[in-house]
Amino acid sequence: MRLIGSLTSPYVRKVRIVLAEKKLDYELVLDDPWGAATQLTAHNPLGKVPCLILDENDSLFDSRVIVEYLDTLSPVGRLIPPPGRERIATKHWEAVADGIMDAAAAAFMESHRRPEALRSPDWVIRQNAKITAALAYMDTLLGDQPHCMGVNLCLADIAVGAALAYLDLRTPDLGWRDQHKNLARLAEKLDTRPSFVSTRPPAA
Missing domain, CATH: 3.40.30.10 (Glutaredoxin)
Structure with a gap:
């Protein structure tokens, strides 16, 4: 592949x-x-x-x-539960994490790729508001669980970890860790996994 x-x-x-x-x-x-x-x-x-x-x-x-x-290609480390409520919950986590990625990417494109004369500060504020709301939602949903869906790593954690790292890359001044301790704890744990270490993006 x-x-x-x-x-x-x-x-x-x-x-x-x-x-x-x-x-x-x-x-x-x-x-x-x-x-x-x-x-x-x-x-x-x-x-x-x-x-x-x-x-x-x-x-x-x-x-x-x-x-x-x-x-579906390998039985090693199943990341998505079989059809049912756990699967829906996992995909729900992924949807919220992807929404953070969408908003962060949109804000970055507006602020850095769009011609300066055409940029909309209101658009960037709107995207940042989505990010803020989604972070608070995920932090509450995670609570004191070691992973998004309980004790085991799954796709939800991977999606959330990728989204949080993207915020660090594109909006390093956001300071999300100070306000969202549960997510900060999860991110710290994920950052030590070989799969996360080997895929870290280059510095902005």
Whole structure:
């Protein structure tokens, strides 16, 4: 398998962590979706990373679709529960974490990629409000549990960990750890796992 992505995308990192936890071999192909020379649209009509190229040259895109597929490839370290309430709860965590990624990415693009004369401070404030609300929600939901779904690592933790690390990368002045001690404790634990260490994004 080949994974097309970038080193800073939290969605790509989520997939890479799942690949590492599942001990699945793959080739990482770096591509800039914003670059004129991108080859991404040949495999994903939406032109977004991550995109997983399968051995038979078929492709999958959207991190939520990709990680669901990857979890079926090996019985090692099941990350998504079977159909039922636990599965829904796990995917619920992932949706909130992905929402943080969406908002953080949107705020970053508005502040750094959009021409300065066209930037909207109100848009950035709106995205930051989403992040603040989502962090408070997750911190309360996590409580004193060692992991999002209890005692074992699952996809929920991976998604949350990727989202929190992306905030550190793009909004280092946010200081989310001071207000959200439960999430800070989880992030500290996740940051020591080999799958997280090996996929850390480069400094901004």
